[in-house]
Amino acid sequence: MMPGAVSSRERPDVPSRLTAVPDFGPNPGGLRMYKYVPKKPNKSLVVVMHGCTQTAASYDLGAGWSTLADRYGFLLVFPEQTEANNPKTCFNWFREHDATRGQGEAASIRQMIRKMAEDHAVDPKQIFVTGLSAGGAMTAVMLATYPEVFAAGAIVAGLPYKSATGMRQALESMFRVKVREPKEWGDLVRAASPHRGPWPRVSVWHGGADTVVKPKNAEELLKQWTDVHGLSTRPDRTETVDGYPRHVWTDAKGRDVIESYIIPLMAHGAPVAGGDDDTSYGVPGEYLIEVGISSSYHIARFFGLTQTRRTIVNPFAGERPAPRVEAQRVESPRVAPAADAAVPPPRGRAADPPRPRPGVQKFVEDTIKRALDAAGLNKRR
Known part of the structure; x- marks a missing residue:
């Protein structure tokens, strides 16, 4: 399928x-591009x-980004992966x-960013990036390889830049976590481009019960970006936001440059x-978990995009939600299993992720088997 064509994965619901x-x-990456332009947009992207x-449309519905854009006026661009590049449409x-x-x-x-800048007069100092899971890991890639482009980025259930350079390493990093010293992580970012600062601000989100991309990856991400910013690995303050702890690192001017949210008992997905x-x-669904805090809203706030509010009607109100994957609420003592990994399954497997059978032990066994099967997969062309 050629980039820009209608995806065969789009579901009518x-x-x-x-x-x-x-x-x-x-x-050169063979991706699709989608955009959303609200009425009377400002120059932020x-x-x-x-x-x-997921698709661009399903993630937009689930995370609520175009609704946020309507309310605050910023532009959106959605890269979308193709099955030709990756059987599970992971970046x-x-x-x-x-x-x-x-x-x-x-x-x-x-x-895609250049195209949006040309068509919509984007302010080059107001460009931001965020993503979930494989999209979160790709967000880390973009922040490292094009740091001069972005004012800030938010990584949801992702991994550090250069935590893997192949399929086997990716699985090891997801399940076992690659641990490095902060300077080693930071050096990988500094080597990715000729840029020498200033660096993008970074927001890190992760589920405390994520069995697909282990939560310790969030710790390694924070080690990477605190080193890049020349900060201690210890946060400068901790506060409570919507019932959850927010850890904050500030620069010499007192600006919040790094933040992290670890959501206890939450599985793999975006809050x-x-x-x-x-x-x-947001709408609960595939990797979109109702826990009483909107990651998208707080990410937009961290980006500095929520100062001017517009009155809108939620365009998705009453729409049928995307397919659910046992979304877990925080108040429940049971940990909801994650449904998919940030890497594709063996070739020939169905496009939709298999639903875990009842029982945590069985889910763990199935997860390990999928990971081992996937280790030998080659990228389809």
Whole structure:
């Protein structure tokens, strides 16, 4: 399927507000481009990347990004992976070619930003990036390889830049976690581009019960970016936001440059919050977990995009939710199993992730088996 074509994975029960951009210039990574332009947009741009098995439209619905754009006026661009590149439509954050400045998927995403800047007069100091799971790991790639492009980024259930340079390493990093000293992590970012600062601000989100991308990956991400910013690994303050701890690192001027949220008992996915108030966004579904805090809203706030509020009607109100994957609420003592990994399953497996059978032990066994099966998979062309 050619980039820009309608995805065969789009489901009729997932409404889309996004516009395809079939021709956006050089596309060495073979990705699709979608955008969302609210009425009377301002000049800020957020790049949003979905997780495995998701589409741009399903992640937009679940995370609430276009609703946020309507309320606060910023532009959105959604890169979308293709099955030709990756059978489970994961961004290939773990492949050297796709995770290097000027090459592959990273270069395609950079070109999408150029296209948006040309078409919508984007402020070059107001460009941001975020993503979930494989999209979160690809967010780390973009922050490292194009740090001069982004004012800030948010990594949800992702991994550090260069935690893997191949499929086997990716699985090891996800399940066992690659541990390095802060300087070693920071040096990998500094070697990824000729840029020498200032560096993007970074927000890190992770589920405390994530069995797909272990929560310790969030610790390694924080080690990487605190070193890049020349900060201690210990946060400067901790506060409570919507019932959850937020750890904050500040620079010499007192600005919040790094933040982290670890959501206890939450499995693999992005936190969403149902409701009608100004801080509630999202629809529970595939890797989109109702826990009473909207990661998208608080990420937009961290980016500095929520100062000017507009009155809107939620365009997704009453829409049928995306397929659920045993979304887990925090108040329950049971830990919900995650449904998919940030890497593809063996070739020939169905496009939708298998639902875990009852019982945590069985789920763990199935997860390990999928990981071992996937270790020998080669990228399809």
